[in-house]
Amino acid sequence: MVVPTAPVATTKLPEPGGQRVPWARLAAGVAVLGVAVYLPFYFTPEVNTTLSQVLYLAVAAVGLNLLTGYNGQVSIGHGAFFGIGAFTSAVLVVNHGWQFEYTIPVAALLAAGLGVMVGFPALRVRGLYLALITLGLAVVFPRVTAKVVKGTGGVALVRPSRADLTSLLSGLADDQYQYLLCLLLLCIVLLLTWNLMRSRAGRAIIATRDHEVAAEAVGINVAAVKVGTFALSAAFAGVAGSMSVLVDHLADATNPITYFQLSIEFLIAVVIGGSATIIGPVVGAALLVLLRKQTAGLITGKEILAPAVLGGALILIVYVLPDGAVGGFRRLVARLGRGRRRPSSTPDPPPDAPASLTNRTT
């Protein structure tokens, strides 16, 4: 069976084994982190809230990227896992008086559980069919939730009060605390993902995407890898949903397309940032929120046009950067590097006989 594969941007795994320490990258990472920690003390509470939204969107996109980018299982239903996380946290805080921070692992676990439940049937379908099934999940989620969850007024909307979500750290304003907690969670999720992808398990995730038969033949339990990736990916989306309650003070299933829309946004963040890269989804989430803000302000009075402008901008980005912002950046660096390279560097073997690697017939 020949599955039409998208032109896979060469998945550059982080150097396995960490032979060379990438000092330049490390320094850049520390600098970025330093700035990120400083930001909430510089901006207004409104801006901080927007930045926190970028952070939770990024966590969800990192999760989706694990599944769709690295493992090749397309999901346009991750809004549902996000929603599970959001409602778990909101209900625990509002109805059961939990401290918000403790609800995060519960949200992750429940989302992972739903991920397993979807992951098993997902073993039997792929590509567009899987996309359709997950789409159904995102569409069904708010309706089921509306039946199960009754907030004030009997609708599926849970609104934790400000007092429920106050800062645990004295000396920090609520918006600053929220931002920093979101930043911490994003860093944890990124670290876990990075560790995973530079291990035996990470290679198994990619191998399963690239050639299932060959993966099975080298001893990879393809079904377990796929279901496991689904669960982990869903757990990250659940954490993102939980974070959204902290930031937006809201878990809302009254509008049936909210979670579908979110699913699409996660996918957009993955694609424009750079799928199958560690940091791409974060860049994509930032770009997406930036674009959303810009296009919304662009045409005051004609807000109805905003989605069209946003859509146009996204098409343009994907056209100019087919492998996302991170892919584009890498190509730029490679080009600059080639310009500088001394002639004594190892010559490239001739690129003769471009053999097809994706021939599935055995």
Place this chain on the structure above:
Amino acid sequence: MPLLTVNEVGVRFGGVTALDRLSFTIEEAQICALIGPNGAGKTTLFNCLSRLYEVDEGTIMFNGVDLLQLSPHRVARIGVARTFQNLALFPALTVLENVMVGAHTQGHIGFGRAMLRLGAGREERQLRAKCSDILERLELAHVAARPAAGLPFGTLKRIEFARALASSPRLLLLDEPANGLTHGEVDELGVAIRDIRERFDLTVLLVEHHMAMVMSISDHVVVLDFGRKIAEGPPAMVRDDPAVIEAYLGAPA
């Protein structure tokens, strides 16, 4: 006891009988060649051994284990590795990473420990050292860091070979490894297979059309035609067997 016993194995696809009650055995440390015209059922047998195809009848025992009871990913674990007639590499991974995927059964760190980096660094170093060594032996060290996509065909064939070796198999299944190689490369490959058999303590089942290579390196030859075994024995004997000559040159009028 033979390492591999194929007993009365039959596989049908609709009206086509791909394997017709095929029986043969491979002794430990042998190089056994499986030859026959195109469509004779050689790849089908490989696919039965790696549990990609279900057999309709018969049994396959490997090292005392009933192979047909295993799920496909368990086959590598008990020591059977293979290459594919058409390449089946992981294009997005580098050459070294492809070979490290081949060593999947040699590691044990799963999702949880990998994410928390509990023992993962050590395992990575071990796998990397082992696989770098294999690349070295197959003269692939210079391409280790390059993505597998876009390398020349002969190189890709050798990478598949390296990937199969990385699982430290007892039985290595090679499906037309010389296919697409130049004459010089074929000779080198023949030497390499013998050499690797010694070094890695391997048993080899080889499907190959290159008669010169088959005759020079194998200890035992099994000839298939339309899914049936038509001859078996040492290379010199099989080469002169009238049934074999007929199968290869077409039936006399």
